[in-house]
Amino acid sequence: MSMDPAPDPIFARLDRAGLVQHVVRLITDAILQGRLKPGDRLTESGIARELGLSRAPVREAARLLENRGLVVSQPNRGFFVREVTVEAIDSLYELRICIECAAVERLVAGDPAQALIGLRERIDEMRDLAEADDPLSQIEADMAFHRLICLHSGNERFVTVFDQIADETQLSLMLIGRLYDDPMRMAETHEPVFDAIAARDAQGARAALEYHIGTARRVVTDIFRKLKEDGSA
Known part of the structure; x- marks a missing residue:
């Protein structure tokens, strides 16, 4: 049989x-x-x-x-x-500025065409999620945008380090709830970075990204410090 x-x-x-x-x-x-x-x-x-x-x-x-x-x-x-502290958040964003600014310069020096497709998709996704009032998924789309910059930089070490700190960054954002009062603002803050990359302006992209992450650094640490003082976090 x-x-x-x-x-x-x-x-x-x-x-x-x-x-x-x-x-x-x-x-x-x-x-x-x-x-x-x-x-x-x-x-x-x-x-x-x-x-x-x-x-x-x-x-x-x-x-x-x-x-x-x-x-x-x-x-x-x-x-x-892990209990998140203001000091840990601040040093985390400082590290991100160092890595991502170097990554975006390498990205622009090469051929950013493929990266631009993914970056635009992530910004559009952030807009859609803002309308759907889904802050957690919006944070994930935000992190995906920044990971793409590291991924397309051509330096795999940038991606390795980014992946090591991505979850910790998401945790700090999750704890404060929202980064901006207007949920659409998160998508809008990525536009200058995208525009500079599209213009093949390496120095402009670096400056835009440094400003973008630096602003988030200040906002997140200020909110978290206030939450700690109020006993809400």
Whole structure:
């Protein structure tokens, strides 16, 4: 009797590395969506039980999240969602200015045509999300805009560093709720950067990006400082 061949699998089996990265993504989403808040403890056994896993991949995921600045470890106590400080936010934006300004100069010096397509799409997406009043997704589109600059710079190290600090940046923005009173303002602030890149003006692009991130740095730290003083964060 002939046996029918087994059907091809629909889903690829996750190896150890893939499993850990999947847990990283799930915990990251929980933090950025506010389901896990600053100061909350990551209970390895509880997370493992909910996901139907052993504790080992959860522990590895927590260590990767520590490297990304989203969680901190305390001796004999485990991992906790990082408490964000004004000083940490300020230094984070300072680092972004250094990396992204260098990246945009490299981008303009090359051929920015492909990057411009993606950058325009992200600005349009921010506008659509402003009309839909979806600030969390708007923040994600904002970060995608800035990642594209690093990605198309031709220096993969810029992308590596950006990815390491992107989640921490999103966490700080999520905690303050909104960056601007007018949600459309977030999209508008990216237009000068786009225009300078489109004009192939390297110095203008650098100046526009430095102003753009510098303004966000001031606004975010001021809001967060006030929230801390009011006991709201």
